[in-house]
Amino acid sequence: MAAGRFLFFSLALGALGSLCVLLTVYWVQHWRGGFGWVDSDGIFNWHPVLMVAGMVVLYGAASLVYRLPQSWVGSKVPWKLLHSALHLAAFVLAVLALFAVFRFHSQKKIANLYSLHSWLGITTVFLYACQWLSGFAVFLLPWAPLEMRSLHKPIHVFFGASILSLTVASVLSGINEKLFISLRNQTASYPSLPVEARFANTIGMLVVVFGLLVLYVLLASSWKRPEPGALTDRQPLLLERE
Amino acid sequence: MAAGRFLFFSLALGALGSLCVLLTVYWVQHWRGGFGWVDSDGIFNWHPVLMVAGMVVLYGAASLVYRLPQSWVGSKVPWKLLHSALHLAAFVLAVLALFAVFRFHSQKKIANLYSLHSWLGITTVFLYACQWLSGFAVFLLPWAPLEMRSLHKPIHVFFGASILSLTVASVLSGINEKLFISLRNQTASYPSLPVEARFANTIGMLVVVFGLLVLYVLLASSWKRPEPGALTDRQPLLLERE
Numbered sequence: 065m066a067a068g069r070f071l072f073f074s075l076a077l078g079a080l081g082s083l084c085v086l087l088t089v090y091w092v093q094h095w096r097g098g099f100g101w102v103d104s105d106g107i108f109n110w111h112p113v114l115m116v117a118g119m120v121v122l123y124g125a126a127s128l129v130y131r132l133p134q135s136w137v138g139s140k141v142p143w144k145l146l147h148s149a150l151h152l153a154a155f156v157l158a159v160l161a162l163f164a165v166f167r168f169h170s171q172k173k174i175a176n177l178y179s180l181h182s183w184l185g186i187t188t189v190f191l192y193a194c195q196w197l198s199g200f201a202v203f204l205l206p207w208a209p210l211e212m213r214s215l216h217k218p219i220h221v222f223f224g225a226s227i228l229s230l231t232v233a234s235v236l237s238g239i240n241e242k243l244f245i246s247l248r249n250q251t252a253s254y255p256s257l258p259v260e261a262r263f264a265n266t267i268g269m270l271v272v273v274f275g276l277l278v279l280y281v282l283l284a285s286s287w288k289r290p291e292p293g294a295l296t297d298r299q300p301l302l303l304e305r306e
Numbered sequence: 307m308a309a310g311r312f313l314f315f316s317l318a319l320g321a322l323g324s325l326c327v328l329l330t331v332y333w334v335q336h337w338r339g340g341f342g343w344v345d346s347d348g349i350f351n352w353h354p355v356l357m358v359a360g361m362v363v364l365y366g367a368a369s370l371v372y373r374l375p376q377s378w379v380g381s382k383v384p385w386k387l388l389h390s391a392l393h394l395a396a397f398v399l400a401v402l403a404l405f406a407v408f409r410f411h412s413q414k415k416i417a418n419l420y421s422l423h424s425w426l427g428i429t430t431v432f433l434y435a436c437q438w439l440s441g442f443a444v445f446l447l448p449w450a451p452l453e454m455r456s457l458h459k460p461i462h463v464f465f466g467a468s469i470l471s472l473t474v475a476s477v478l479s480g481i482n483e484k485l486f487i488s489l490r491n492q493t494a495s496y497p498s499l500p501v502e503a504r505f506a507n508t509i510g511m512l513v514v515v516f517g518l519l520v521l522y523v524l525l526a527s528s529w530k531r532p533e534p535g536a537l538t539d540r541q542p543l544l545l546e547r548e
Contacts, residue, residue: 175497180482180510187511222526226518233475233514237482240422244486255417268422269429272475276468283525284464 067133070287074128077281080274081121087267088116095260096246104171110164112238118157119188119231120271124278126150127224131287140289148204151196158189181237188230195223225279232275239268309375312529316370319523322516323363329509330358337502338488346413352406354480360399361430361473362513366520368392369466373529382531386446393438400431423479430472437465467521474517481510 092098092109099113100106129135129147162185169176177186202208202216243254243261252258281287334340334351341355342348371377371389404427411418419428444450444458485496485503494500523529 175499178497178499178503180478180485180507183507183511184478184514187514218526222522225525226521229471229475229521230514233471233478236422236426236475237479240479240483241486243422244483255420257417257420261420265422265425269425272426272429272472279468280464283467284460 066287070131070133073277073281074132077124077128077274077277080270080277081124084267084270084274085113085117085121087263087270088113091260091264091267095263104168107164107171108168111161111168112235112242114157114161114164115185115231115235115238116267116271118154118161119192120228120235120274122150122154122157123228123231124274126154127228127278128281130289131281131285133287136289144204148196148200151199155189155192155196158192162186162189179237179241181234181241184230184237185234188227188234191223191230192227195220195227221282225282228275228278232271235271236268239264308529312373312375315519315523316374319366319370319516319519322512322519323366326509326512326516327355327359327363329505329512330355333502333506333509337505346410349406349413350410353403353410354477354484356399356403356406357427357473357477357480358509358513360396360403361434362470362477362516364392364396364399365470365473366516368396369470369520370523372531373523373527375529378531390438390442390446393441397431397434397438400434404428404431421479421483423476423483426472426479427476430469430476433465433472434469437462437469463524467524470517470520474513477513478510481506 092113096109097103097105099109126147129143129150132143135143166176168174177183198216199220202213203220208216243264247254247258247261250258252260254261334355338351339345339347341351368389371385371392374385377385408418410416419425440458441462444455445462450458485506489496489500489503492500494502496503
């Protein structure tokens with residue numbers, strides 16, 4: 065029953081995540097000149113798409129590996145490898161997305177890292193790198209003592225949720241910023257809310273919904289791997305102590 | 307010991323929260339023309355200050371009432387009243403902040419609710435209203451059955467954390483947006499990172515740190531009211547099931 069509900073929830077999350085990526089692709093394809101590696105706008109357009117695909121959707125999927133009912137029994141190692149590999153893939157997409165925006169700035173002679181969006185985004189990717197490396201060192205390499213693992217686990221889970229929240233905040237400020245810049249000198253400016261603005265604002269709100277659903281499954285749902293000695297197997301985490 | 311650490315942490319959080327508000331006041335006072343109720347910029351300037359003071363700092367304080375060691379023993383009712391009253395005060399500040407920006411738009415003939423920042427912000431305040439009203443109906447009014455309370459509790463805690471996260475995202479996109487608009491036609495534009503831009507970006511990053519610290523105490527720390535029948539009294543929430 066719990067497994068069935070989880071499957072349904074995962075399919076819904078997968079559909080919503082794919083929709084976020086597809087709508088971002090449609091946005092840059094239809095209104096912002098599509099993709100390329102030579103002309104500057106074409107280069108920039110990889111940035112939002114790779115960030116939404118990597119830091120939001122793939123990150124969400126990677127975070128929820130331990131909520132799969134199949135991962136509840138047997139060895140944790142294959143699930144650790146999957147969790148770590150998916151996060152590495154998400155991180156690589158984020159780095160490519162950063163590369164795209166730096167290349168775009170360099171071609172257009174625009175300063176790097178001036179906006180709050182960029183400060184927040186680069187901090188988030190830096191925290192992600194720290195999170196991945198510390199997770200790898202503590203949970204995957206064999207020589208970390210058990211005590212260190214159990215001390216690091218709540219920090220790892222907390223930063224996992226925090227990095228996703230900061231990513232969502234980065235995406236929202238990024239879409240907002242891009243619309244302010246792109247629609248500045250057009251007849252249909254941002255305040256007149258043309259179709260593009262409504263479309264991209266909607267992407268932002270869908271990313272919020274996706275992020276909240278992932279955080280719900282991660283922090284508050286009952287789909288958790290039962291630990292040996294746990295009081296009950298399926299009690300929601302937030303219910304236990306509140 | 308735990309109480310001493312909590313006191314130290316609370317003082318640090320209080321200092322950081324006050325710093326966020328003071329820096330926001332300094333920003334609008336020094337660079338944006340200060341406060342007023344007649345000239346349009348003076349009206350607008352209440353918006354960021356009241357939002358940071360209400361939806362971030364007072365919200366954070368209100369959320370952490372049940373983490374006070376004094377609240378761990380005895381009747382919950384006075385703490386519920388304090389929690390609810392502080393949140394009501396934070397909500398009133400948020401409504402005044404919205405009033406300020408709508409009045410500013412109306413004076414300057416600027417459209418309302420066009421940017422993603424505004425969509426996100428208004429959604430966050432709407433969720434806050436729902437959260438306060440449902441909390442009041444379920445936890446403060448006497449006729450909700452116990453079962454409904456325990457069902458609603460994890461949802462209330464989850465949305466409590468989510469609304470704070472969405473608020474931080476709103477503040478960040480708001481500061482970003484304000485700097486793009488205000489520094490547009492100035493000699494020292496946003497990309498040249500004048501002192502004002504660095505100052506306001508820093509406020510945004512401090513708000514992020516404040517939000518993360520509040521979420522840590524709320525979700526992952528060991529400063530929780532021990533529930534009757536809990537396995538241990540001081541075990542961190544995120545450690546228990548992970």
